[in-house]
Amino acid sequence: MRRPDDDERAQGAQARMVATVMAGTMLFWxxxxxxxxxxxxxxxxxxxxxxxxxxxxxWALFVTWRLWRNRGGN
Known part of the structure; x- marks a missing residue:
């Protein structure tokens, strides 16, 4: 199993931030x-x-779409 590079780690951190914002927004709302x-x-x-x-x-939808595009989604 290979170790994730810096770009993959950054994308993972951004995905966790999106998930946190979505959950926090729902609780706040x-x-x-x-x-x-x-x-x-x-x-x-x-x-x-x-x-x-x-x-x-x-914002979460936009960041998720951008993450998907950066990973090579169509």
Missing amino acids: MGAQWLGGEMGWEARFVFLFDLMALAAFG
């Missing part, structure tokens, strides 16, 4: 939705959390 409901926040404030979650998921 669910917590914000629950907290907003409990505290009676206006819908426009809760919608800001939706937009932040969409931005984070969009």
Whole structure:
């Protein structure tokens, strides 16, 4: 079994970061939705959390696509 080179290690670290961002975003979004409901926040404030979650998921999708392209996917 060969050892991964520096480029493969960097891609692995970036993939772990994407996974962490996705999981953290989902937990943050669910917590914000629950907290907003409990505290009676206006819908426009809760919608800001939706937009932040969409931005984070969009970033994760872009980085995942870039990792896939760098690995030689079609």
